[in-house]
Amino acid sequence: MKRYLYQIATISLFGLLILGSSCGSKTETKAKEQTSADSPPSVSGVKPENLVKLTTKEMAELKIQTIEVGGSALNYSIAVPGVVFPAPNHVSIISTPIDGRISRISAQEGQVVRQGQEIFSIESLEFGNMVSEYLQAVSEETFQTSRLQRLEQLVEQTISSKSELDRAQSDFQRAKTTVIAAVSKLKAIGVPEKEINAFKTAESIDPTLKIHSPINGIMDQRSVELGQSVNALQMLARVLDISHVLVRGYVSPEDARFISAGDSVKILRR
The missing domain is CATH 2.40.50.100 (RNA polymerase II/Efflux pump adaptor protein, barrel-sandwich hybrid domain)
Known part of the structure; x- marks a missing residue:
């Protein structure tokens, strides 16, 4: 009894495999047929089963004309909305x-x-103080320049010592550095070179x-x-x-x- 049941089960399984294979073949065939129907043979690569070949005489009798297909570029216009913005590096x-x-x-x-x-x-009190510091630095530089020149002459005449001349040179460099710092502060807030030079001849501080x-x-x-x-x-x-x-x-x-x-x-x- 068990042997008959085993044979029946084996036959059933074999039948299912055949049915599945048949369905798969039908599906693949339908897919190929669909592909062939959607695309021409030159694209799909599938040769048609019922291919009819005509001679030149038959084509002339049937008045069949063939045209070579090519590709070319066509002008295509697209209208879209847009917004204008300032260009980079052109806005301040x-x-x-x-x-x-x-x-x-x-x-x-x-x-x-x-x-x-x-x-x-x-009008700014802070700006007025910066101009005042600049004018004081310019005045000190002028004084130290005159003092240095006088001491250089005295040293040449051996009237003053070399140590006094060295001290005067140090004071002159310090005054010069102070002027450079004052000018840099004014330029940092946007004062042009022309206006900075005009401060020297102004009668009052504006x-x-x-x-x-x-x-x-x-x-x-x-x-x-x-x-x-x-x-x-x-x-x-x-x-x-x-x-x-x-x-x-x-x-x-x-x-x-x-x-x-x-x-x-x-x-x-x-």
Whole structure:
């Protein structure tokens, strides 16, 4: 009895394997037929079963014409929305380097400004002290220069000692270094060389710091008003150089596949 059951089970398993193999073959055949139907023989590589070959005479009688297929580039235009932004390195934020009060506004929003043009004036006690330190350093340098020259003459005439001359040279170098430091402080807050030299001939100390535009452009924003107190590093305005701009276009994923580097772009303003 057990032997019959084992034979029946073996026959059933063998039948299932044959059925599975047959189904797999049918599936592969259908896939091949589907592929052949979707693609021409030149692309799919599958030779058709019922291939009919015609001679030149038969093609002429049936008036069958063949055309060679080739590829060519076509112009394709895509219209997308875009936004204009300031170009990198063509925008400048104007800020105050020291504490003070806005005493004059020389440019308004939308006005064209030139590089080096005065756009704000700030009254600042801190700036006045810096100018005073510079003038004191210049005065000390002048005195030490005159003293050094006098001692050099006296040493040549053996009237003064060499040690006094060495001390005078040291004092002169110290005064010169003080002037360099004072000039560096003024330049660090944006005072040009021309204005620094003008301090030497001024009859009085003017504690007004002039803020200049670092680039050519248009004043896009102004954040302060006349008479307003400002702190160091506070933003005063923004200047844009619109000779160069950055345009960002927003392309859909479907159209992005048609765009390549180097394609020409035409920008229109609505």
